[in-house]
Amino acid sequence: xxxxxxxxxxxxxxxxxxxxxxxxxxxxxxxxxxxxxxxxxxxxxxxxxxxxxxxxxxxxxxxxxxxxxxxxxxxxxxxxxxxxxxxxxxxxxxxxxxxxxxxxxxxxxxxxxxxxxxxxxxxxxxxxxxxxxxxxxxxxxxxxxxxxxxxxxxxxxxxxxxxxxxxxxxxxxxxxxxxxxxxxxxxxxxxxxxxxxxxxxxxxxxxxxxxxxxxxxxxxxxxxxxxxxxxxxxxxxxxxxxxxxxxxxxxxxxxxxxxxxxxxxxxxxxxxxxxxxxx
Numbered sequence: 001x002x003x004x005x006x007x008x009x010x011x012x013x014x015x016x017x018x019x020x021x022x023x024x025x026x027x028x029x030x031x032x033x034x035x036x037x038x039x040x041x042x043x044x045x046x047x048x049x050x051x052x053x054x055x056x057x058x059x060x061x062x063x064x065x066x067x068x069x070x071x072x073x074x075x076x077x078x079x080x081x082x083x084x085x086x087x088x089x090x091x092x093x094x095x096x097x098x099x100x101x102x103x104x105x106x107x108x109x110x111x112x113x114x115x116x117x118x119x120x121x122x123x124x125x126x127x128x129x130x131x132x133x134x135x136x137x138x139x140x141x142x143x144x145x146x147x148x149x150x151x152x153x154x155x156x157x158x159x160x161x162x163x164x165x166x167x168x169x170x171x172x173x174x175x176x177x178x179x180x181x182x183x184x185x186x187x188x189x190x191x192x193x194x195x196x197x198x199x200x201x202x203x204x205x206x207x208x209x210x211x212x213x214x215x216x217x218x219x220x221x222x223x224x225x226x227x228x229x230x231x232x233x234x235x236x237x238x239x240x241x242x243x244x245x246x247x248x249x250x251x252x253x254x255x256x257x258x259x260x261x262x263x264x265x266x267x268x269x270x271x272x273x274x275x276x277x278x279x
Contacts, residue, residue, distance in 0.1 A: 047072055048149055050131040052237060052246075053156035055225045056167035060179075061255065062156065062262060063132040069270055072128035073121050077136075080113040081105060099216050102224035104232060107140050118147075137232055141239045153240040154262075158251045160226065162187060162196060167222040169200065170214060173207040180211065198254040 047070055051059040060076050067074030085095050091109065098105050114134060121129065131150075135141040144150065158166075162185050169183025180203040189195035203211060216225075240246040249265065251258045263270055 046128040047130065047151060048128055049152045049154065050134065050150050051154050051156065052233070052240075054158070054160075054163055054229050056163050056170070056222070057156045057158045058166075058251065058255075058258075059132045059156060062154075062259070063130045065259065066266075066268075067130050069268065070128075070130075072130055073126050074130050074132060075114070075117050075121070075134075077110055077114060077131075077133035080117055081110075084113060100221070102216060102221040102228065104136060104228055107137060107143070110134060110136070110140065111143060135236055136229075138235050138239050141236050150240075150245060152247060153245050154247050154249060154266075155237055155240075156249055156251060159187065159193070159196065162198065163226065164219065164222055166198070167217050167225075168219060170217050171203070171211040172214065173203060174210045174212045176207060176210075178203060178207060180207070182211075194252075196253055201255075 049066070051063045053059050060078065063076065064074050081095060081099070084091050085099070086092075095105065095109070118129075135144050165183045165185050166181060169181045171180045171182055172178070173180070181201040183198075184200045185196065185198040187196040216222075237246060247265065249262060252261060259270075
């Protein structure tokens with residue numbers, strides 16, 4: 001509870017750094033917090049967004065891209081956890097057991113890790129953020145409401161069979177830390193659903209022999225993570241839906257197709273991506 005008290009106290013101490021609004025306003029539409037058409041680059045805007053979605057849906061991929069495009073920090077609780085796991089800190093062994101069993105990490109642990117990251121961002125003068133993997137419970141969402149204002153919550157959705165295949169195909173380079181995926185997902189269209197094709201994201205030649213699989217990326221643990229998400233995290237979607245801040249986004253396929261459509265619904269424009277495509 002000491003962690004929770006410290007975060008609530010920080011509401012008064014650092015509101016100017018992390019809160020864009022002086023009075024809480026319930027948005028009539030989630031798109032009302034997206035960028036206006038005349039500022040589609042988004043640079044310098046103090047966005048305070050969060051990503052929701054099942055494990056493996058791609059929250060980190062799209063949050064990182066938006067972070068770069070908008071020039072705000074990408075705060076991924078999964079990265080915070082993995083950093084702690086690789087350390088020799090007191091939480092390392094406890095976290096390893098929780099992760100390997102596919103269970104959700106407690107609110108107290110996640111909030112403590114997140115609070116340290118927010119303090120670091122504040123000390124560097126960083127404005128705004130894009131949260132990835134937080135909040136995962138209604139309790140976390142309620143605590144977050146007392147700490148900062150969230151303008152928009154993007155809920156990424158993907159068919160379960162594609163989710164499982166994506167998780168089982170994830171690979172990481174043990175040397176450079178790059179993330180790749182060896183799965184080639186090709187789901188036939190049926191029952192009113194269109195065909196879905198997601199090509200693999202192969203590593204460069206220098207990483208091919210150094211790929212490793214996360215210990216929790218096996219079918220049993222992946223299915224358990226999805227079950228836990230459906231049970232405990234779905235209510236978070238309702239929490240933000242009722243407040244008019246939830247933007248539902250069904251991933252139509254791989255990154256090139258999904259990224260373009262996500263930018264469209266957010267009223268954003270990736271000029272750098274267009275230049276690369278035209279080159």
